[in-house]
Amino acid sequence: MSDGPNEQLKKFVFSSKYNCQGQIQEESLEIIIPELLQASYSFYTWPSAPVLAWFLWEHRKELVGLQILEIGSGTALPGIVAAKCGAKVTLSDSATLPKSLAHTKRCCQLNNLIVNQDIRVIGLTWGLFLNDLSSVGPIDLILGSDCFYEPSVFEDILVTISYLLEANPNAKFLCTYQERSSDWSIEHLLAKWNLKCQVHNINNLGQSAGIDIHDLIGDHSIHLLEIFR
Ligand SMILES: C[S@@+](CC[C@H](N)C(=O)[O-])C[C@H]1O[C@@H](n2cnc3c(N)ncnc32)[C@H](O)[C@@H]1O
Numbered sequence: 001m002s003d004g005p006n007e008q009l010k011k012f013v014f015s016s017k018y019n020c021q022g023q024i025q026e027e028s029l030e031i032i033i034p035e036l037l038q039a040s041y042s043f044y045t046w047p048s049a050p051v052l053a054w055f056l057w058e059h060r061k062e063l064v065g066l067q068i069l070e071i072g073s074g075t076a077l078p079g080i081v082a083a084k085c086g087a088k089v090t091l092s093d094s095a096t097l098p099k100s101l102a103h104t105k106r107c108c109q110l111n112n113l114i115v116n117q118d119i120r121v122i123g124l125t126w127g128l129f130l131n132d133l134s135s136v137g138p139i140d141l142i143l144g145s146d147c148f149y150e151p152s153v154f155e156d157i158l159v160t161i162s163y164l165l166e167a168n169p170n171a172k173f174l175c176t177y178q179e180r181s182s183d184w185s186i187e188h189l190l191a192k193w194n195l196k197c198q199v200h201n202i203n204n205l206g207q208s209a210g211i212d213i214h215d216l217i218g219d220h221s222i223h224l225l226e227i228f229r
Contacts, residue, residue, distance in 0.1 A: 008037070009035075010032070010034075010035055011030060012033065012077060015209040016057070032110050042097060042100035045074070048177065048178050048222050049075070051205065052078040052174065063086055065086065068082050068087045068090070068140065068142070069124075070144065071147060072093060072147040076104050079143060082143065084113075090120040092124035095125045096125060122135070124136070138168060140170070144157070147175060148175070148184075154186050174225075174227075175225050176222055178221070179221040179222070195227050199223060199225055199226075200225070
């Protein structure tokens with residue numbers, strides 16, 4: 001299954017003792033993510049990704065039929081979980097990174113999602129208003145895991161999100177953010193781009209499966225934010 005010596009397969013299992021109707025019946029989902037040992041952010045699943053993916057898994061009943069766009073997908077664990085739970089998902093990464101986009105497609109294929117049939121993968125570069133942005137179509141939910149990884153990209157992300165939320169006023173941007181420096185903040189940019197933010201508590205994530213989310217994220221400080229207009 002592996003694509004050369006540099007590829008490692010990582011398994012993520014999402015489970016619950018209860019089904020979508022809240023009855024006691026075990027449900028689970030297994031996702032395989034190929035990771036490449038290369039010096040690029042997009043070939044590795046960052047600790048923020050399982051947190052967002054677990055949140056989606058626990059809200060899987062609400063995902064069915066939703067039009068979802070994931071930005072900065074990389075290995076796309078959250079978007080793939082959403083697609084497996086019945087959402088219509090478009091994954092995206094920078095249009096300037098064709099190898100990253102090819103890897104995102106491989107992540108889909110390894111999970112039996114046929115690109116352009118079960119899931120879409122497009123180039124979408126933050127802060128650029130090109131055709132790809134207008135071709136996205138209606139959106140109910142935007143996902144982003146560890147996109148705010150350095151301050152130089154913060155405003156480009158929020159400009160893009162502000163534009164998409166203006167076109168889709170009922171949509172929201174659900175994102176996980178890894179705190180790397182206490183000096184970094186998006187607060188002033190949220191105000192500048194007319195965006196509001198609510199922080200979700202992640203402490204109970206995984207409880208229905210008997211797991212502690214902090215065992216997955218280790219020492220990292222991860223926050224789950226909902227950004228809306
Ligand atoms: C830290 S990685 C997170 C990847 C993945 N979402 C995860 O959590 O595992 C940041 C991602 O943002 C993408 N990215 C970086 N700059 C970008 C830009 N200007 N436009 C769109 N995507 C970008 C990278 O290619 C990479 O996939």
